[in-house]
Amino acid sequence: MLLAVLALQSAACGGAAVHDHLGGVAHQPAAQTPAVPAVGNEFQPTIAQLAAEGLRLKEAFEASLEAGTRHLAATFERTGTKDAIQSYEFRILESDGRAVKTIFRRVDFFFSFSTNGELQKLNGTDINGDGLKEIIVQSSSGGNCWSCNPTEIYQVRNHKAELIAAGPIQHILDLNGDDVRELIVTDTRWESYDDLSHAASPGAFMVYAWRGGRYVYASKDYTGFYRDEIARLRAAIEEAKADITAADYSDEAYVGLSLGLAITYAHAGELERGLKELEALFSANARSAAQVKHRAQMLDDFRQGESNKKLREMKAGDPMPLG
Numbered sequence: 001m002l003l004a005v006l007a008l009q010s011a012a013c014g015g016a017a018v019h020d021h022l023g024g025v026a027h028q029p030a031a032q033t034p035a036v037p038a039v040g041n042e043f044q045p046t047i048a049q050l051a052a053e054g055l056r057l058k059e060a061f062e063a064s065l066e067a068g069t070r071h072l073a074a075t076f077e078r079t080g081t082k083d084a085i086q087s088y089e090f091r092i093l094e095s096d097g098r099a100v101k102t103i104f105r106r107v108d109f110f111f112s113f114s115t116n117g118e119l120q121k122l123n124g125t126d127i128n129g130d131g132l133k134e135i136i137v138q139s140s141s142g143g144n145c146w147s148c149n150p151t152e153i154y155q156v157r158n159h160k161a162e163l164i165a166a167g168p169i170q171h172i173l174d175l176n177g178d179d180v181r182e183l184i185v186t187d188t189r190w191e192s193y194d195d196l197s198h199a200a201s202p203g204a205f206m207v208y209a210w211r212g213g214r215y216v217y218a219s220k221d222y223t224g225f226y227r228d229e230i231a232r233l234r235a236a237i238e239e240a241k242a243d244i245t246a247a248d249y250s251d252e253a254y255v256g257l258s259l260g261l262a263i264t265y266a267h268a269g270e271l272e273r274g275l276k277e278l279e280a281l282f283s284a285n286a287r288s289a290a291q292v293k294h295r296a297q298m299l300d301d302f303r304q305g306e307s308n309k310k311l312r313e314m315k316a317g318d319p320m321p322l323g
């Protein structure tokens with residue numbers, strides 16, 4: 001069972017997850033107070049003033065996000081507060097060489113720069129080919145859900161910071177070799193579906209591409225990516241068969257992976273093929289009448305219920321939701 005559940009976790013969050021989405025565990029402050037990060041001389045007086053106001057600098061990243069100016073993207077921890085929602089701040093400071101000002105400020109339960117090596121390397125680079133460098137930060141509302149701990153992407157234009165992407169972004173990859181990276185985002189709509197455990201919830205990836213100055217849903221355009229995803233899920237489903245007994249819930253990893261496969265097919269533009277494969281998988285490897293009944297209910301939902309509506313509701317070119 002353990003291997004099958006781990007495979008399902010990989011299906012929902014792509015293995016080396018940006019956040020602990022499946023466990024829903026929000027980041028927590030370190031027990032020991034780390035050293036204050038070093039920042040450039042031009043930003044030091046502002047950081048000192050914020051520290052006097054109770055904002056301890058936690059992490060900092062310097063870059064020139066727009067021509068003629070320098071920027072400091074920084075996360076702060078507020079000392080002495082009992083309100084968890086006010087515990088952290090994310091700010092972008094701008095310097096023109098004479099004065100420093102805050103051009104963006106947001107307060108939340110937690111902010112941090114990514115510890116994912118892939119995203120660390122991309123921070124402060126132009127990931128979408130629009131000529132502007134992006135800042136990548138993680139936030140958390142403290143909730144126990146995949147989408148409660150999103151990755152957020154900001155850029156600065158005309159001295160204003162703009163949020164251009166937000167969600168459970170697992171990877172930022174160039175999928176078609178054009179030197180422009182796409183966002184690989186977890187589809188969270190079936191989190192804790194039916195009475196499956198949280199770990200066995202069906203998940204899949206969506207692809208968002210930068211087009212017309214914004215990120216839009218473009219999954220159907222990346223057939224190679226989904227071909228690999230489908231192969232990976234099929235292998236995980238095959239492995240999960242060994243865990244099925246007549247015991248209640250012994251097949252939930254198999255079921256969750258099978259549902260995830262159907263959702264993946266839908267994103268790839270092959271909904272009917274996905275539903276046919278789901279029906280075949282659900283018709284096989286049942287070990288009890290209860291398992292047969294439960295699967296029949298879920299299959300009906302995916303064929304003509306609310307889940308079927310969800311499978312059909314996303315349209316190519318839909319803008320990425322930001323809030």
